[in-house]
Amino acid sequence: MIESHNLNRMGWQPFFQQQLSLEEWENCRPFRVVEQYRSELRLESGSQHISLPILASMPAVVVGDWLLLDEQQRYVRLLERKTTFARKAAGSKVERQLISSNVDTAFILCSMNEDFNLNRIERFLAVVNEAGAEPVVLLSKCDLAEDPESYVNKVRGLDSYLAVEALNCTSEQSLKVIEHWIKPANTIAVLGSSGVGKSSLINTLAGEQQQSTSAIREDDSKGRHTTTKRSLIKLNNGALIIDTPGMREIQLADCKEGIVSTFADIEKFAEACRFQDCQHHNEPGCAVLAAVEQGELQSRRLDNYLKLLREESLNSASLAQRRASDKALGKFYKRTMVDSNKLKGR
Ligand SMILES: Nc1nc2c(ncn2[C@@H]2O[C@H](COP(=O)(O)OP(=O)(O)OP(=O)(O)O)[C@@H](O)[C@H]2O)c(=O)[nH]1
Numbered sequence: 001m002i003e004s005h006n007l008n009r010m011g012w013q014p015f016f017q018q019q020l021s022l023e024e025w026e027n028c029r030p031f032r033v034v035e036q037y038r039s040e041l042r043l044e045s046g047s048q049h050i051s052l053p054i055l056a057s058m059p060a061v062v063v064g065d066w067l068l069l070d071e072q073q074r075y076v077r078l079l080e081r082k083t084t085f086a087r088k089a090a091g092s093k094v095e096r097q098l099i100s101s102n103v104d105t106a107f108i109l110c111s112m113n114e115d116f117n118l119n120r121i122e123r124f125l126a127v128v129n130e131a132g133a134e135p136v137v138l139l140s141k142c143d144l145a146e147d148p149e150s151y152v153n154k155v156r157g158l159d160s161y162l163a164v165e166a167l168n169c170t171s172e173q174s175l176k177v178i179e180h181w182i183k184p185a186n187t188i189a190v191l192g193s194s195g196v197g198k199s200s201l202i203n204t205l206a207g208e209q210q211q212s213t214s215a216i217r218e219d220d221s222k223g224r225h226t227t228t229k230r231s232l233i234k235l236n237n238g239a240l241i242i243d244t245p246g247m248r249e250i251q252l253a254d255c256k257e258g259i260v261s262t263f264a265d266i267e268k269f270a271e272a273c274r275f276q277d278c279q280h281h282n283e284p285g286c287a288v289l290a291a292v293e294q295g296e297l298q299s300r301r302l303d304n305y306l307k308l309l310r311e312e313s314l315n316s317a318s319l320a321q322r323r324a325s326d327k328a329l330g331k332f333y334k335r336t337m338v339d340s341n342k343l344k345g346r
């Protein structure tokens with residue numbers, strides 16, 4: 001029998017509870033993936049920590065997932081995810097890569113130095129909106145900036161409803177502005193480039209050095225990729241927080257809805273374009289270009305929107321092609337097997 005108060009410490013919610021049959025509730029136990037390595041997963045149930053070897057028969061699993069294990073601690077199944085963060089794998093690999101799952105709130109961290117970049121913030125917003133998690137933009141290193149408010153205003157300019165806070169990740173006092181999100185059973189993912197202060201923020205929240213951190217390079221303000229694996233950390237008040245390695249390049253794929261909701265203002269202007277399939281390049285009667293002309297929309301934002309849409313459709317198409325050819329290959333193997341068995345049988 002499962003002790004649910006322990007599960008609550010791991011971020012267990014009714015969404016997961018309702019996926020278990022009565023029999024599973026009696027005979028199985030849910031575990032949350034807290035760390036992942038090449039060949040094994042670290043799992044926690046609230047009272048138990050275990051390692052589980054990754055088997056070829058298991059689906060792709062990521063930090064944040066809930067797995068059901070039987071009494072012998074054998075893998076039974078992966079519970080349906082509430083939210084999934086994914087991207088196209090970096091470089092030339094044609095692969096969808098999971099970043100984390102079952103995240104309620106995403107802290108998009110960006111520091112107030114050379115790293116500050118509205119295009120990158122919009123890119124992360126697209127991923128978070130696609131997943132259906134709540135985005136919060138955190139502008140770190142406010143203690144080093146001359147005019148922190150100017151950075152905050154730039155991000156507010158993207159969307160007046162967006163939550164934006166300035167903070168110093170190394171000061172407990174400064175983290176009061178994010179208290180609202182640090183609540184029991186809330187799972188938070190921290191996303192951002194290397195060196196912006198993701199691990200520092202987690203250490204300050206945890207009140208101890210849970211995660212290693214290291215100074216950024218002075219010449220270009222870039223981080224050193226100190227964090228190399230994802231891990232889920234329990235905070236004292238019952239909130240859960242996922243540290244991730246710095247991601248400078250997050251390639252969008254299967255993310256159209258996320259882009260559309262991130263750029264809802266442009267989508268709204270586009271409703272008034274003369275042509276329904278207007279690409280907002282130089283078509284007559286384009287209401288989006290008119291908005292840029294009238295100063296109601298930044299041309300930077302429009303350019304980024306068009307760029308992300310192009311990138312997304314290109315990446316999604318190559319992923320779809322890859323899936324189709326994998327499927328065809330699978331069928332080919334199956335047919336070959338059947339044929340050779342027939343031959344053997346003769
Ligand atoms: N002054 C100041 N320094 C900060 C702040 N946040 C982080 N730092 C410093 O910036 C450096 C990098 O911080 P980390 O927490 O390691 O950055 P990270 O985002 O985890 O980086 P990766 O693990 O490489 O992705 C460390 O030296 C921190 O002490 C901040 O708000 N103010």
Ligand SMILES: [Mg+2]
Pocket residue numbers: 198199200211212213226227243244245246
């Ligand atoms: Mg780190």
Ligand SMILES: [Zn+2]
Pocket residue numbers: 270273278279280281283285286287288289
């Ligand atoms: Zn248009």
